[in-house]
Amino acid sequence: DGGITQSPKYLFRKEGQNVTLSCEQNLNHDAMYWYRQDPGQGLRLIYYSQIVNDFQKGDIAEGYSVSREKKESFPLTVTSAQKNPTAFYLCASSIGGIWMDTEAFFGQGTRLTVV
Amino acid sequence: QKEVEQNSGPLSVPEGAIASLNCTYSDRGSQSFFWYRQYSGKSPELIMSIYSNGDKEDGRFTAQLNKASQYVSLLIRDSQPSDSATYLCAVRSSSGSARQLTFGSGTQLTVLP
Numbered sequence: 001d002g003g004i005t006q007s008p009k010y011l012f013r014k015e016g017q018n019v020t021l022s023c024e025q026n027l028n029h030d031a032m033y034w035y036r037q038d039p040g041q042g043l044r045l046i047y048y049s050q051i052v053n054d055f056q057k058g059d060i061a062e063g064y065s066v067s068r069e070k071k072e073s074f075p076l077t078v079t080s081a082q083k084n085p086t087a088f089y090l091c092a093s094s095i096g097g098i099w100m101d102t103e104a105f106f107g108q109g110t111r112l113t114v115v
Numbered sequence: 116q117k118e119v120e121q122n123s124g125p126l127s128v129p130e131g132a133i134a135s136l137n138c139t140y141s142d143r144g145s146q147s148f149f150w151y152r153q154y155s156g157k158s159p160e161l162i163m164s165i166y167s168n169g170d171k172e173d174g175r176f177t178a179q180l181n182k183a184s185q186y187v188s189l190l191i192r193d194s195q196p197s198d199s200a201t202y203l204c205a206v207r208s209s210s211g212s213a214r215q216l217t218f219g220s221g222t223q224l225t226v227l228p
Binding site: 033035040041042043044045048058090102103104105106107108109 | 119
């Protein structure tokens with residue numbers, strides 16, 4: 001089945017740790033995105049990538065980093081510089097680049113909690 | 116700052132009624148609009164996309180777009196308890212380096228049996 005797979009589903013981070021969230025898609029989509037969702041709020045864009053080896057900051061990129069070494073994969077690292085990382089993280093992809101008027105499809109999400 | 120505004124609700128309707136969800140957006144040049152449904156603790160799933168002024172129907176769902184008023188809505192006919200969820204409006208901006216999808220904060224819908 002085609003889709004977007006995020007792992008892990010739940011992740012716990014200690015203060016000062018970096019953690020990496022995985023996102024893999026087999027939809028052959030060009031564009032991939034990372035969003036953050038806080039309780040009762042909409043989705044805010046962290047980073048996006050239109051093609052391999054290229055990515056751009058979204059609205060709330062501080063404290064996060066990404067890579068896009070393969071078309072299928074777009075991992076997100078939450079660094080210790082992110083002061084309030086507890087949130088629901090959603091990876092998405094869309095066919096074509098972001099310059100196309102296409103919808104985005106989401107993975108199942110990773111819920112990150114700082115302990 | 117491109118914005119997408121939704122009434123956060125909660126909106127409660129009885130089973131079988133029509134639920135009406137509304138969304139306004141600030142970027143006048145936006146061309147593509149989407150409605151997502153999100154169950155509690157789950158990821159958003161796409162319900163409808165609409166690109167032209169007017170109505171678009173898909174089963175019990177109808178999306179309505181009025182670009183002049185910068186307004187998009189979602190009607191759910193014959194509402195069922197399984198429709199209880201948060202509905203997110205998303206707009207793809209028309210210009211700039213991102214042309215990103217901007218989401219509203221969502222409207223929580225409860226369908227009462």
